[in-house]
Amino acid sequence: MSEAETVVCDVETTMKYVVRGEKATFHAGDRAKSYWPVEEHRVTIHDMRPVAEELSFDRNGFVLLDRPSGVKDFAAEGAIEAYSRETEQMVRRLTGAAKTVSFGPVIRTNAGGTHGHNQPAFGAHVDYGDRTVRDFTYDLLPEEEANRRLKGRYMLINVWRPLTMVESAPLALCDASTVSATDMFDSEVIGGLGSFGTRSLWGFNLAWAPGQRWYWVPHMQPWEALAFKLYDSDPDAVQFTAHSAFDDPNTPPDAAPRQSIELRTISYLD
Numbered sequence: 129m130s131e132a133e134t135v136v137c138d139v140e141t142t143m144k145y146v147v148r149g150e151k152a153t154f155h156a157g158d159r160a161k162s163y164w165p166v167e168e169h170r171v172t173i174h175d176m177r178p179v180a181e182e183l184s185f186d187r188n189g190f191v192l193l194d195r196p197s198g199v200k201d202f203a204a205e206g207a208i209e210a211y212s213r214e215t216e217q218m219v220r221r222l223t224g225a226a227k228t229v230s231f232g233p234v235i236r237t238n239a240g241g242t243h244g245h246n247q248p249a250f251g252a253h254v255d256y257g258d259r260t261v262r263d264f265t266y267d268l269l270p271e272e273e274a275n276r277r278l279k280g281r282y283m284l285i286n287v288w289r290p291l292t293m294v295e296s297a298p299l300a301l302c303d304a305s306t307v308s309a310t311d312m313f314d315s316e317v318i319g320g321l322g323s324f325g326t327r328s329l330w331g332f333n334l335a336w337a338p339g340q341r342w343y344w345v346p347h348m349q350p351w352e353a354l355a356f357k358l359y360d361s362d363p364d365a366v367q368f369t370a371h372s373a374f375d376d377p378n379t380p381p382d383a384a385p386r387q388s389i390e391l392r393t394i395s396y397l398d
Contacts, residue, residue: 137175137346141374142168143300144251146333152315164251164315169336173300173374176343185285189304189369190356191222192345197353202291202389208233215287215391222355223283225395229268232392238297238373239385248297248373248386252334253315254358256284259330261359261394268394277396283367284359288390294348295383301356302334302370303341311337312368331358334370344374358392 146152147165155161176183180192195218199211212230220228238248261284265274288299312332319328334340345352356369373386 136178139173139344139376139378140170141173141377143171143336143342143372143374144168145336146251146313146315148311148313148335150313152313152333154315154317155319164333166251167336171340171342173342173344176301176345179343185223185355185357186366187305189366190301190343190354193218193353193355194351195353196351197289202235211389212391216393219285219287219355219393219395223285223395224397225283226398227277228393228395229265230391230393231264231268233389235291235387235389237385237387239387248299248388250373250375252302252370252372254312254332254334254368254370255286255392256329256331257359258361263327265394281397282361283357283365283395283397285355285357285393285395286369286371286390287353287355287393288371288388289353290348290350291387291389292350292384294345294386294388296376296379297373297386298344298346298348298376299354299388300342300344300372300374301354303343304357304366304369306339306341307334307368307370308337309368311335311340332368332370334368 144166147167150165152164153162154164176192183191185191197211198214199207201207212233216228216230236246236248262278265278269277311334313335315331315333317329357367358369360367
């Protein structure tokens with residue numbers, strides 16, 4: 129292996145955290161209406177690639193996958209539906225779940241003129257918690273099945289994939305084993321995202337604490353995906369993988385806009 133292939137790309141940047149004790153409200157379609165009191169801290173974001181083989185949901189809350197998608201044109205008719213089914217199968221195999229469903233696919237870009245809810249999210253957050261997972265379970269499953277599935281263990285996993293090589297606004301993940309539940313503070317996404325209607329979505333924002341450890345994947349490619357756990361009904365399980373877009377100080381001025389797709393999945397274990 130050449131020296132160039134073994135270079136570790138850790139970066140230092142400014143991360144936006146929520147002020148400890150504050151609840152944030154987020155209007156994705158009109159971000160100017162949002163209330164998210166920010167506390168900034170300088171952090172080191174570590175290159176994930178050298179430790180990728182050591183990562184697991186149980187230890188860190190996330191994994192890096194070398195898993196190409198069968199969908200090539202995400203603008204084509206039926207592409208998002210096909211990608212959703214493909215991703216559900218992948219997560220079900222990863223978790224050993226009896227059933228996996230999905231919701232909330234979002235294609236994001238920082239290209240000029242992008243609508244608010246399609247822009248990368250800057251600020252350490254965990255999309256959703258138990259309340260929203262349960263809400264979507266009843267949306268997606270018959271009531272009798274939903275009642276049965278929610279009596280067992282279930283987990284919320286986000287799958288994030290670039291559509292082109294990431295040159296700007298990369299994604300950072302905070303090792304969930306370094307995040308305490310006492311550092312998580314409520315957030316409300318008012319009106320939901322995209323076509324979710326008017327029901328609020330409930331999750332968390334992360335307050336800074338010493339010892340939190342961040343990772344990223346330099347020049348992440350479309351055949352790679354990050355799967356990270358946001359919530360687990362087992363209170364003793366590693367969970368709450370906070371994440372955020374960030375400004376890489378080494379981004380060239382002519383870097384292409386970030387293009388990515390994310391999909392939330394709920395896995396029900398027997």
